[in-house]
Amino acid sequence: MLNKKRLLTPGPTPLPEEARLALARDMIHHRKQEFQNIMLAVQEKARVLFGTREPVLPLACSGTGAMTAAVYSLFKPGDPVLVVNSGKFGERWVEIAKSRGLDTDNLELPWGEYVSPEVAAERLNKKSYKGILVQVCETSTGAILPVKEIGEIKGSALLVADGISAVGVSPCPMDKWRIDCLLTGSQKGLMLPPGLALLALSQKAWKTAGDIEPGCFYFNLPKERKALEKGQTSFTTPVNLIVGLKASLDLIGDPSRIYRKQWALTALVRRGAAAAGLELFIHKNYAWGVTSIKMPKGVDGQKILKIAETRFGVYMAGGQDRLKGKIVRLGHMGWVDWSDCLAGLFALTEALREESGFIAEPGWSVAALEAYEKALREGCP
Amino acid sequence: MLNKKRLLTPGPTPLPEEARLALARDMIHHRKQEFQNIMLAVQEKARVLFGTREPVLPLACSGTGAMTAAVYSLFKPGDPVLVVNSGKFGERWVEIAKSRGLDTDNLELPWGEYVSPEVAAERLNKKSYKGILVQVCETSTGAILPVKEIGEIKGSALLVADGISAVGVSPCPMDKWRIDCLLTGSQKGLMLPPGLALLALSQKAWKTAGDIEPGCFYFNLPKERKALEKGQTSFTTPVNLIVGLKASLDLIGDPSRIYRKQWALTALVRRGAAAAGLELFIHKNYAWGVTSIKMPKGVDGQKILKIAETRFGVYMAGGQDRLKGKIVRLGHMGWVDWSDCLAGLFALTEALREESGFIAEPGWSVAALEAYEKALREGCP
Numbered sequence: 001m002l003n004k005k006r007l008l009t010p011g012p013t014p015l016p017e018e019a020r021l022a023l024a025r026d027m028i029h030h031r032k033q034e035f036q037n038i039m040l041a042v043q044e045k046a047r048v049l050f051g052t053r054e055p056v057l058p059l060a061c062s063g064t065g066a067m068t069a070a071v072y073s074l075f076k077p078g079d080p081v082l083v084v085n086s087g088k089f090g091e092r093w094v095e096i097a098k099s100r101g102l103d104t105d106n107l108e109l110p111w112g113e114y115v116s117p118e119v120a121a122e123r124l125n126k127k128s129y130k131g132i133l134v135q136v137c138e139t140s141t142g143a144i145l146p147v148k149e150i151g152e153i154k155g156s157a158l159l160v161a162d163g164i165s166a167v168g169v170s171p172c173p174m175d176k177w178r179i180d181c182l183l184t185g186s187q188k189g190l191m192l193p194p195g196l197a198l199l200a201l202s203q204k205a206w207k208t209a210g211d212i213e214p215g216c217f218y219f220n221l222p223k224e225r226k227a228l229e230k231g232q233t234s235f236t237t238p239v240n241l242i243v244g245l246k247a248s249l250d251l252i253g254d255p256s257r258i259y260r261k262q263w264a265l266t267a268l269v270r271r272g273a274a275a276a277g278l279e280l281f282i283h284k285n286y287a288w289g290v291t292s293i294k295m296p297k298g299v300d301g302q303k304i305l306k307i308a309e310t311r312f313g314v315y316m317a318g319g320q321d322r323l324k325g326k327i328v329r330l331g332h333m334g335w336v337d338w339s340d341c342l343a344g345l346f347a348l349t350e351a352l353r354e355e356s357g358f359i360a361e362p363g364w365s366v367a368a369l370e371a372y373e374k375a376l377r378e379g380c381p
Numbered sequence: 382m383l384n385k386k387r388l389l390t391p392g393p394t395p396l397p398e399e400a401r402l403a404l405a406r407d408m409i410h411h412r413k414q415e416f417q418n419i420m421l422a423v424q425e426k427a428r429v430l431f432g433t434r435e436p437v438l439p440l441a442c443s444g445t446g447a448m449t450a451a452v453y454s455l456f457k458p459g460d461p462v463l464v465v466n467s468g469k470f471g472e473r474w475v476e477i478a479k480s481r482g483l484d485t486d487n488l489e490l491p492w493g494e495y496v497s498p499e500v501a502a503e504r505l506n507k508k509s510y511k512g513i514l515v516q517v518c519e520t521s522t523g524a525i526l527p528v529k530e531i532g533e534i535k536g537s538a539l540l541v542a543d544g545i546s547a548v549g550v551s552p553c554p555m556d557k558w559r560i561d562c563l564l565t566g567s568q569k570g571l572m573l574p575p576g577l578a579l580l581a582l583s584q585k586a587w588k589t590a591g592d593i594e595p596g597c598f599y600f601n602l603p604k605e606r607k608a609l610e611k612g613q614t615s616f617t618t619p620v621n622l623i624v625g626l627k628a629s630l631d632l633i634g635d636p637s638r639i640y641r642k643q644w645a646l647t648a649l650v651r652r653g654a655a656a657a658g659l660e661l662f663i664h665k666n667y668a669w670g671v672t673s674i675k676m677p678k679g680v681d682g683q684k685i686l687k688i689a690e691t692r693f694g695v696y697m698a699g700g701q702d703r704l705k706g707k708i709v710r711l712g713h714m715g716w717v718d719w720s721d722c723l724a725g726l727f728a729l730t731e732a733l734r735e736e737s738g739f740i741a742e743p744g745w746s747v748a749a750l751e752a753y754e755k756a757l758r759e760g761c762p
Binding site: 024025 | 386392393395396411412443449476568598616618620621690
């Protein structure tokens, strides 16, 4: 009873009441008209969010399932692909591509380092790639990758973008950026529990998918596309997540409102952390839904997380794999607002004080709030 | 406001309030202790329901996803398997096995016909199969297949059983019946929305899975097993379905209570339909969660469904593919009781009267209720 629980991880995120009530609705049958109407209404709004005129397929799987579906549907064993890899989810692209038997080139950068479009261009000139696999936002570091710029230089390769922490968080207009496959999961910007993925293909990618025997029976995109024309899926769909998706897309409304909010929350967290005397992990091209904060020398981030949880009820994420203990990731996507973000920063700075005697610079929280309001006024880039 | 909606399809099924409230809970993080405790509690009860001492893996997919996971994890391209196929989901085994490149023998029977263990034994003697793929309950026809008997004669083959419409509906004790892989989906006996599958392997099947390179990156059973030891999954799990699963497993309690109820509901529907003058589609080895009723000559079952929906708010399922229009499937698994089943039969007989002038024999509903109470008293076989 002392603390409310505040979930400030970069997915799953807290759920708005509208979504929670929708999730609790009694079951309806996925082959009946009532459900099909919901599916078609969702479809219209999902296309706006994805920035595409192509269908947005619902898949019954996690984000990794959608990444698998993309690779197994768009490439044949032996096809050469380039992975732009600067974090844990870049590595996941490599693993998936190798499992499909692709000729996988790994453009590996130190985690969190900015992938310059020039470096990408140089690699793209060396080989005739069938595909480029990239994250819009690398959740493990909190960096944004230059997907738009890669879209301009991709040549004949299909650009496959993991938008799991980006769709509904920061702009990644699929058609405009020349993305050939954009995918996301339900538990991030869409403010739902995990278990549903969304995936869209460009016309060019649809042509390729139509020519290739899918690598996995469960992920048959042309078959899903055909079913979707009737508001259906080929196999049983997570009905209540689709019903919830309608509620969350209704709540989002015009996506530009979400981007403005996410930009302002990012300004709040970044300014607050910096003003308190903490070092940010990403300096350029940072994510709009998660901010990675470096731990001072000698401080174990895992301990900091534990203190924030037990003393303040604030749940943040740590670094993964090689970043474990070295950063804390404060998630601020989904159903969070300015006060939640301040709570996250308070819990973080107080936990650091308890663990290591760290003293936050006075006035950091007011500076954070000012940065937030300024960003809200000025709008996002 | 005139009618409540009654979902009497063989999945998804209606949801109990306990599950609905659990589904609506705010999100918790799948990598934190609170969630891991829930996962481990679920694990214990799921093993009782599956009748196994082996782990029961949660997979973020539909039932077809779990069927894919089984085939792609237990067999290599070229492996000979036998599919016992007497309906739409038997055909799905064939499709999945072929997509994995298996040497697939199709023991195809007319839909709904009883597969005798003798016929199965004869086929099994002809070839040294690596696997036998079968349904415990063939949902498309409402038949139970002789899985227990096949378990006795399977030889060295792995027995892979689709328990999607059976687990939590009628007994299929995995270890006792010598099943090597049993799987189910969340939207049937487990009284949850679709989107979560459960899958367990025998020790022998685990050995095989450990020796084979999985055919699809998303379905890596040995990796999932390792994660589960810590109450985890390798990729993001449908958190709220796991929380809901705990609620529904708590509600189920001792599985024998459910079997008794399902047996009695089956007696009600079968006796009621027969007493009204309708013909049952399956005469021997019928399912305990869905009853298929033949349409009188010249009557289109699809029209009957539509009348039942619009006049009475009762949603039943039709025949699939070659049975379309020829049968109506009255689902009585999950969160349904005697009164729901009577409502289904009333809607069915009245729709038949409207459409074709069919007159139900008087007294059928009392006969149905008597059969129900007698079955409850005497218990299931």
